[in-house]
Amino acid sequence: xxxxxxxxxxxLNRLVEMARERLRVYVYRLVxxxxxxxxxxxxxMLEMYKILGKLKKVEMFWSWLYGxxxxxxxxxxxDQRHYRQRPESGYGSGQPGEQEGxxxxxxxxxxxxxxxxxxxxxxxxxxxxxxxxYDEMSYSEIAASMGCSEFAAKMLFVRAKRSLQRxxxxxxxxxxxxxxxxxxxxxxxxxxxxxxxxxxxxxxxxKAGAGACAAVMASSKAVILPLxxxxxxxxxxxxxxxxxxxxxxxxxxxxxxxxxxxxxxxEAKKTIDEYxxxxxxxxxxxxxxxxxxxxRCAVRxxxxxxxxxxxxxxxxxxxxYRPWNEDLSVWRLPTDSLKMREFITQIxxxxxxxxxxxxxxxxxxxxAKRDTEGKGGQLKTTYQYNVLDEEYFRYNQPTIAKIIDNxxxxxxRGWTYFRVSGQVDGKEVTGSGxxxxxxxxxxxxxxxxxxxxxxxEFIDKGFSGFGRPWMGLHTIDIVRRDAAEKEIPFESxxxxxxxxxQVILTKGNYKGIYIIDMEKDVVERIIYSGEKEGEVxxxxxxxxxxxxxxxxxxxxxxxxxxxxxx
Numbered sequence: 001x002x003x004x005x006x007x008x009x010x011x012l013n014r015l016v017e018m019a020r021e022r023l024r025v026y027v028y029r030l031v032x033x034x035x036x037x038x039x040x041x042x043x044x045m046l047e048m049y050k051i052l053g054k055l056k057k058v059e060m061f062w063s064w065l066y067g068x069x070x071x072x073x074x075x076x077x078x079d080q081r082h083y084r085q086r087p088e089s090g091y092g093s094g095q096p097g098e099q100e101g102x103x104x105x106x107x108x109x110x111x112x113x114x115x116x117x118x119x120x121x122x123x124x125x126x127x128x129x130x131x132x133x134y135d136e137m138s139y140s141e142i143a144a145s146m147g148c149s150e151f152a153a154k155m156l157f158v159r160a161k162r163s164l165q166r167x168x169x170x171x172x173x174x175x176x177x178x179x180x181x182x183x184x185x186x187x188x189x190x191x192x193x194x195x196x197x198x199x200x201x202x203x204x205x206x207k208a209g210a211g212a213c214a215a216v217m218a219s220s221k222a223v224i225l226p227l228x229x230x231x232x233x234x235x236x237x238x239x240x241x242x243x244x245x246x247x248x249x250x251x252x253x254x255x256x257x258x259x260x261x262x263x264x265x266x267e268a269k270k271t272i273d274e275y276x277x278x279x280x281x282x283x284x285x286x287x288x289x290x291x292x293x294x295x296r297c298a299v300r301x302x303x304x305x306x307x308x309x310x311x312x313x314x315x316x317x318x319x320x321y322r323p324w325n326e327d328l329s330v331w332r333l334p335t336d337s338l339k340m341r342e343f344i345t346q347i348x349x350x351x352x353x354x355x356x357x358x359x360x361x362x363x364x365x366x367x368a369k370r371d372t373e374g375k376g377g378q379l380k381t382t383y384q385y386n387v388l389d390e391e392y393f394r395y396n397q398p399t400i401a402k403i404i405d406n407x408x409x410x411x412x413r414g415w416t417y418f419r420v421s422g423q424v425d426g427k428e429v430t431g432s433g434x435x436x437x438x439x440x441x442x443x444x445x446x447x448x449x450x451x452x453x454x455x456x457e458f459i460d461k462g463f464s465g466f467g468r469p470w471m472g473l474h475t476i477d478i479v480r481r482d483a484a485e486k487e488i489p490f491e492s493x494x495x496x497x498x499x500x501x502q503v504i505l506t507k508g509n510y511k512g513i514y515i516i517d518m519e520k521d522v523v524e525r526i527i528y529s530g531e532k533e534g535e536v537x538x539x540x541x542x543x544x545x546x547x548x549x550x551x552x553x554x555x556x557x558x559x560x561x562x563x564x565x566x
Contacts, residue, residue, distance in 0.1 A: 001058040020045060021191065022062075022135075023069055029130045029189050030073050030123055040076055044069040062137070063145040070127055070145065077123060111188065114181045117167035119443045125160035132157055133201045134186050139208075154208040161206065170303060170440075179203065275354075277334060279364040286439050287333060287472035291323065299323050301472060303440040304414065305407075315402045320411040320437075321521040322474040328492045328501075330484070331477040334366045335359040343484045408520070409542040414441035417541050417551045420451055422525075424534030427454035432550050435463075435540075436470040437521070450554050459554045469521050476501045476516050479523070500524070 003011035023044060028037040047068050055064055118126065124146070131137045131145065143153040165178050182201045190196035274292035279285075280303070291299040300307045301322065308317045325331060330344050334357040341352050354368045410416035415438075420431035433449035436442040449466070451458045460466075465482050467475030476492065483490045483505050491504045501516040513527040525537045 001055075001061055005053050005055075005058075016045065016048075019048065019065060023065060025189065025191050026066060026130055026135070027069055027073065029134070029185075030070075030126050031076065032119060036076060040069065040072045043072050047072075060141070060144055062135070063141045066127075066131065066145040067147065070123075073123060073127075110184065113168070113171045114184050114188070116440065116444060117164060117171060117181065118185055120167045121160065121163055124156060125163055128153065128157050129160050129164070129182065133182050133205055134199065136205065157208045179206065182206075273369065275366075275368040277364075277366040277368070279335070279359050279366075280439070282359045282364070284439075284442070285359075285471060286442075287335075288439070289323070289472060304438050309401070315404055318403065318405045318407055319519075320407050321519055322469060322472065322477075324474040324476055324518070328476075328494065330480050331473055334368060335364075340481070340484050343487055344481075347484070347489060410540060411437050411520075413544075414438045415445040417544055417547075419539045419541075419550075420449070420536060421539070422534060422536035424453060424528055424536065425532050427534075429453050429534070429536050434551065434553070435467075435522075439470050439472070442470045446553075448553055461554075467516070467521065467523050474518075475521050475523060476503060476518065479503050479514050479516070494518070 001015065004015045020041060024037060024041050027040050027044070028034070031037055031040065044065070048065060055061065121129075128142060128146070131142050132139075137145075139150045139153045139157075142157075143150045146153060146156070148156070161178065164181065168177050168181055179201060183199060186199035186201060187196040190199055273294065274290075276290035276292070278288045278290070280288065288301045288303070289299065290297060290301070296309065296311060298309055300309075305318050306320075306322055308319060309315075310317065323331075329348055329350070332341070332344065332352060332354075334354045336344075336352075336356070338356065341356075345351055354366075357364070357366050405412070415434065415436040418433050418435060420429060420433065422429040429451060431449060431451035433447070434445060435447050436445045446461070447463050447468070447470075448459065448461045449463065451460075465479065468478050469475060471478065473481070480490050480492065480503055483503075488505050488507050490506070493502050494500070495502055499518055501514075501518050503514040503516065505512040505514070508531070510530040510532060511528070513529070515524045515527070516522070517524045520540070522540055523538055525535060528534045528536075
């Protein structure tokens with residue numbers, strides 16, 4: 001370092017080679033993509049060249065260099081937030097962590113669990129786990145790298161461990177699996193098989209001190225606050241009488257029911273007296289629901305499935321579909337904007353029954369209760385920020401309940417590819433895409449659709465105007481809510497013995513008719529009439545087999561088209 005700062009080219013070359021290799025492993029563990037890793041390392045090395053002479057404490061070189069790289073990583077995610085590409089299959093072949101020798105030793109299923117769990121962590125969490133567990137940096141060095149106090153670094157490390165433990169627990173691994181998972185991740189992302197063999201994470205490296213643990217626990221306590229304070233605090237539990245954004249809502253006397261189809265079918269409407277809405281990430285906008293009936297959990301969603309409890313036979317059924325309202329009213333959320341609320345009210349002629357709740361933080365939980373056991377009265381909304389993790393949201397199934405999995409192959413897998421074919425205005429329409437069905441699959445198998453209309457190509461990575469079941473609502477509701485955001489009027493109906501849903505969007509002289517398979521929870525086809533004539537059909541693959549170039553994820557940005565009005 002000292003000789004490099006003085007201009008010794010040989011020392012500088014040795015320093016660059018050493019730094020490049022170590023930085024490559026560090027950055028890859030944060031971005032989990034080889035191409036992005038190369039770009040960020042190159043940018044970081046150029047930055048190092050420029051300001052190397054300004055580093056006064058040479059013993060802080062690694063903290064300093066990691067800080068440069070971390071800033072580059074943050075900028076990378078800001079630039080690519082909506083468009084970044086993920087490896088197609090975990091830490092896939094060709095990545096620095098995928099070694100043939102390791103592949104023979106480690107179980108594919110365990111690797112997949114650890115891969116998925118690590119991907120769910122915040123970048124800062126992966127960064128501090130990497131520095132502490134694999135690079136064996138002290139908390140003072142980590143603090144210098146991350147620009148915070150040593151105590152703050154310890155608290156961040158505790159939060160990172162807890163977050164990883166939660167992700168592992170959601171996928172069936174107990175509390176004792178944390179150390180094993182960290183070792184496995186280190187081996188998977190090592191630069192060589194020899195380096196992988198040396199990876200070891202000690203129990204001592206996982207300690208952060210009782211003070212940091214206590215501080216993290218204290219910051220998770222609930223604080224009861226008046227409604228007026230809701231806009232200026234991030235932690236709290238607030239209870240408010242229903243009514244959209246301060247307006248007065250009529251007493252809720254109408255029964256609210258859920259769809260009961262397939263094996264859970266019943267024609268009788270069921271009153272739901274509690275609606276639980278859990279938002280794991282505000283940026284994703286996804287919601288998980290838990291619907292309570294008479295103190296029992298009738299419907300529950302988590303990141304990997306949809307569960308329906310049938311009290312008649314005491315069975316729990318796992319289905320392809322998300323719940324929808326039996327009367328075909330649009331499923332509304334407490335986080336809906338005033339604009340959307342008003343438009344849906346105009347279409348349906350009924351007001352909202354819950355207060356507006358802004359989704360400003362991750363981990364938001366909203367509990368909407370019906371008074372007097374569902375016999376009438378106003379709803380109340382309780383919402384809490386950063387107080388409850390998803391463990392509280394979970395429902396402990398009865399020990400005697402039998403679980404019956406009715407999902408088809410693609411829903412059990414959690415995602416699939418699909419093909420697009422048809423014709424619009426005399427132009428041939430072809431295309432392909434990928435769709436995740438559950439929240440847990442959306443990171444590794446991100447959605448995209450590529451459509452060719454005539455000679456023009458369109459790419460959408462947000463599925464606007466299309467079903468997004470991983471977001472937590474049924475396709476029929478997502479299509480109508482997309483239309484409501486664009487203020488496009490719609491009509492809804494069921495057909496084919498309630499197995500098919502139909503949504504007609506009308507915009508001037510143009511109509512788009514969505515035919516939806518209610519039990520598979522997907523758009524089956526779209527019929528266009530009026531100014532544009534044609535039909536587009538979607539074919540979802542139950543078995544994917546060998547992936548061909550037809551299903552290669554598109555590069556670059558979306559072209560900005562929407563299926564609900566193209």
